[in-house]
Amino acid sequence: MSTERKMLIDVYFLIDTTGSMRNAITGVKNEISGVVSTFLRDNPEVDLAYGLGQYRDITDPNAFSFDQKINTDINVLLSTLGGLSVYGGGDWPEDQVIPLSLINHTEAGWRPGSLRLLAWYGDAPGHATRDYKNVTYDSTTAIDNLLNGNVIPIALSVGNNELNKNNQAQTIVDATSGRYVSDVNYNMLCTTLFDEISERLHLNPVSAATV
Numbered sequence: 204m205s206t207e208r209k210m211l212i213d214v215y216f217l218i219d220t221t222g223s224m225r226n227a228i229t230g231v232k233n234e235i236s237g238v239v240s241t242f243l244r245d246n247p248e249v250d251l252a253y254g255l256g257q258y259r260d261i262t263d264p265n266a267f268s269f270d271q272k273i274n275t276d277i278n279v280l281l282s283t284l285g286g287l288s289v290y291g292g293g294d295w296p297e298d299q300v301i302p303l304s305l306i307n308h309t310e311a312g313w314r315p316g317s318l319r320l321l322a323w324y325g326d327a328p329g330h331a332t333r334d335y336k337n338v339t340y341d342s343t344t345a346i347d348n349l350l351n352g353n354v355i356p357i358a359l360s361v362g363n364n365e366l367n368k369n370n371q372a373q374t375i376v377d378a379t380s381g382r383y384v385s386d387v388n389y390n391m392l393c394t395t396l397f398d399e400i401s402e403r404l405h406l407n408p409v410s411a412a413t414v
Contacts, residue, residue, distance in 0.1 A: 209250035211317035212400065213273045215354075216280075217302060219325035219361075220257040221292030227324060227361045230389040232284050238393040238409050239277055242400075245407040253280040254311050258302045261333055263291030267302040272312030292327070296369075299329040303345035303375065307352055318404075319354045321381075322396050326361040328368035342371055346378045356381040357399050359392060 218228065243251060252275045258267040271283040306321065313319050332341045349356060358376050360366035364385040367373050376383045382403070387395050394409050401408040 210248050210404070211250050211252075211314055212320065212404075213252045213254070213311075213313050213317040214320050214322055214396075214400070215254035215256065215273065215306070215311050216322045216324070217256045217258065217299075217306070218287070219259070219297055219299070219327065220287055220289050221259050221263070221297060221327070222290055223292065223326055224324070224361065225289045226389045227326065227392060228284075228287055228289060231324070231392050232281075234390065234393040235284070236277065236281065238397055241409050241412045242397045242406075245409075245412055246401070249406065251275070252314060252317070253277065255280060255283045256302055256306065256310070257287060258297060258299055259291045260293040260296075261298045261301070261330075261335065262293045266298055267305075269302070269306065269310040272310075273314060273317075274312075296328050296330045297325065298333050299323070299325060300331075300340045300342060300345050300371075301333055301335050303356075304340040304348045306354065307348065311354075313352075313354075319352065320400065321349070321354050321356040323356050323358045323372075324361060324392060325358075325366045325372075326363070327365050329371050331369065331371070342374050345375055349375070349379045349381075355379060357396060358383045359387045359395060360385045361387055361389065361392065
């Protein structure tokens, strides 16, 4: 099957890299290769590519960054994941509204004609509003940006249901045809993500795969 006829799926990982996410990020690193391999084996009609960004709190050094543009090489993603540093956080809420409001084609490098999915991993709610470079960002700016870019977020709340503590995450995904998944186990973050993708697109889920 030629690439031109395949289903192009771009998955951009946006990960909270504050201190409390250490186990979750380790879980993603441990799981991603096997999950992607199984997903592609059981869904040969898919052409998959990956990108990666991260966020913390605005008071932290490097509060957010878009680290890797969409790339079809899983080894590039593994290398970028391996370079993540986990620190900071300050108060409990984080500053996800800023990267959610700023992620665009220039930063992500979405492929033409692809389904654009944002895999959003976090374990804490977001500040309602945050200022960055004299602009105020909030849920509305995040929603507008995602809609303008045809980006669909899949929000995965790590551990307890804290990502949606203030209903911000649910509001954002509801307005953008996304999905919110609560209480995801540290060791199931990638399996859960790709099962959500499979359900959306009527593909074979990773969790049902046989050796």
